[in-house]
Amino acid sequence: MKLPFYGFEFGLTLRLLSAVVLLYICVRGARYCLYVRSRKRRGCEEPPKYPHRDPFLGLDYWFEQRQAAQESRWLPTSKALFARHGKTYEINNLGQRMIHTMDAQNIQSVWATDFKNWGLQPLREGIAEPFFGHGLNTTDGELWKHSRALVRPTFKRTEIANLEFLGRHVDHLLQQLPDDGAMVDLQPLFSRLILDASTEFLFGESMDSLLPDSPQDCLDFIRAFDYCLYGLGRRVRLGQLRFLHRDRKWLESIRIVHNRVDQYIDKAVELAQDPRSVEKTSDRYVLINQMAKQSQDKKALRSEILAVFMPGRDSTGHALSNVFHVLARRPDIYQTLRQEVLGCGDAELSFELLKSMKYLQGILYEGHRTLPTTAQSYRMALNDTQLPVGGGKDGNSPIYIRKGDTVMASMWGLHQDQEIWGEDAAEFRPERWEGLKAIWTFVPFLGGPRTCPAQQMVLTQEAYVLARFARAFERIESADPNPWTEARRIGFQSKYGVKVEYAFGSKIGN
Numbered sequence: 001m002k003l004p005f006y007g008f009e010f011g012l013t014l015r016l017l018s019a020v021v022l023l024y025i026c027v028r029g030a031r032y033c034l035y036v037r038s039r040k041r042r043g044c045e046e047p048p049k050y051p052h053r054d055p056f057l058g059l060d061y062w063f064e065q066r067q068a069a070q071e072s073r074w075l076p077t078s079k080a081l082f083a084r085h086g087k088t089y090e091i092n093n094l095g096q097r098m099i100h101t102m103d104a105q106n107i108q109s110v111w112a113t114d115f116k117n118w119g120l121q122p123l124r125e126g127i128a129e130p131f132f133g134h135g136l137n138t139t140d141g142e143l144w145k146h147s148r149a150l151v152r153p154t155f156k157r158t159e160i161a162n163l164e165f166l167g168r169h170v171d172h173l174l175q176q177l178p179d180d181g182a183m184v185d186l187q188p189l190f191s192r193l194i195l196d197a198s199t200e201f202l203f204g205e206s207m208d209s210l211l212p213d214s215p216q217d218c219l220d221f222i223r224a225f226d227y228c229l230y231g232l233g234r235r236v237r238l239g240q241l242r243f244l245h246r247d248r249k250w251l252e253s254i255r256i257v258h259n260r261v262d263q264y265i266d267k268a269v270e271l272a273q274d275p276r277s278v279e280k281t282s283d284r285y286v287l288i289n290q291m292a293k294q295s296q297d298k299k300a301l302r303s304e305i306l307a308v309f310m311p312g313r314d315s316t317g318h319a320l321s322n323v324f325h326v327l328a329r330r331p332d333i334y335q336t337l338r339q340e341v342l343g344c345g346d347a348e349l350s351f352e353l354l355k356s357m358k359y360l361q362g363i364l365y366e367g368h369r370t371l372p373t374t375a376q377s378y379r380m381a382l383n384d385t386q387l388p389v390g391g392g393k394d395g396n397s398p399i400y401i402r403k404g405d406t407v408m409a410s411m412w413g414l415h416q417d418q419e420i421w422g423e424d425a426a427e428f429r430p431e432r433w434e435g436l437k438a439i440w441t442f443v444p445f446l447g448g449p450r451t452c453p454a455q456q457m458v459l460t461q462e463a464y465v466l467a468r469f470a471r472a473f474e475r476i477e478s479a480d481p482n483p484w485t486e487a488r489r490i491g492f493q494s495k496y497g498v499k500v501e502y503a504f505g506s507k508i509g510n
């Protein structure tokens, strides 16, 4: 005889549920009307929309992207989507509006002219917090300004020009190569090179992972760090669904990395508290020591240092690997590079000399343009605002943006745009850079106030390594039939490594 009771409860639940659904529809409806009114008032038009099969969460798009990434075809898929829907189009990203754009005007607007209306904190803090905490790459506004001011002096011209320390690590790399020119994979070696150089640059102490007796805890650290990045990549892709990411190994890897970094921080704080430290640290700028002078909050220091170490550890190594992947398959380009470098005799490879090597610089730019380490970036609107173009039938009208909408800027799309780069946009052609100035059409480091602070350092280090190789090797040839295929972590690198054979010209040169 309890049925009526159950019946009463069921009826009430049903009515409550209907009320909630009705309220939801009303709120959505009112929001939409407001959106249309504001859009018209601003003279904005709608961008083309991705034709979702799932109109509520856009899960169809999400699964297609996941599959493309798993099958190493995320980059061509992204290019094909722009070709189909236009340079700017809208998707439903798990219930939220997201605009994809490869249009230089829109990218410049979000990253520079309309900078104050866009941020990354709401996008990153939940995803990256367990690893980074609150630092340079997870905050906006005043917190970000403070962090940026802390790292700025690290990338001063005088620091960048100091290539002597990089030279030592390149020596270590060259010593790892078999004397008979037998096949070797350069990709992990470049990764270690940059790890060794960046740990010296940031912590004042290199991990020396390229030395034969590199300690085991250093290798554990590299493995753990790489797993942290892998986990971060998964969380980025999961977006709102990141609560599904439950991985003990990831948490353990974070612990290993934090422990190691904390050891450097402890030393730096001790040094900062030592009144004689000025003499000890004056010979060169070490980021962690400088930061410890300004703050001794160890958790905050860890966040800041990881924010610089993460891109510092990985991206330049990827960029070098990508360029060498091409050079090993293009003897014509390698020989022209070698002529330019050998043409400078055995002069010291200084910042100025490297900058003056125009063909070499063209190779670096083509590397960043055609084989991206960073292909795209995201921002969320912090206020209602607009994008300058992409709306309406002809794509020339502005697009109205509501607070909370997200933009994905595709630097890869922009760098492959035939309207900008010509019909041979996909080709690796260093000569195209002769006399070319590409402002906001070539943005591997993006631009505006949050542009990559390490841009000059990256290009200088890459140039130095290229010149050292050109001096040392008469030829470098691919020992791998695979074309460049993307392997995606936070950035992109070659899935099959960079396996080469080579012939020493002379092993000397600096």
Ligand code: HEM
Residues within 6 Å of the ligand: 136, 137, 148, 151, 198, 307, 308, 309, 311, 312, 313, 315, 316, 319, 373, 374, 377, 378, 444, 445, 446, 449, 450, 451, 452, 453, 454, 455, 458
């Ligand atoms: C191939 C090498 C690199 C590329 C292509 C690259 C690219 C970028 C890009 C596109 C951004 C802007 C991201 C955004 O606005 O969403 C950025 C930011 C940043 N990069 Fe790099 N980067 C590279 C290497 C490095 C290195 C070696 C370091 C440090 C040693 C570094 C440190 C940073 C930092 C700290 C930021 C955040 C700046 C801020 O939010 O104010 N990057 N990088």
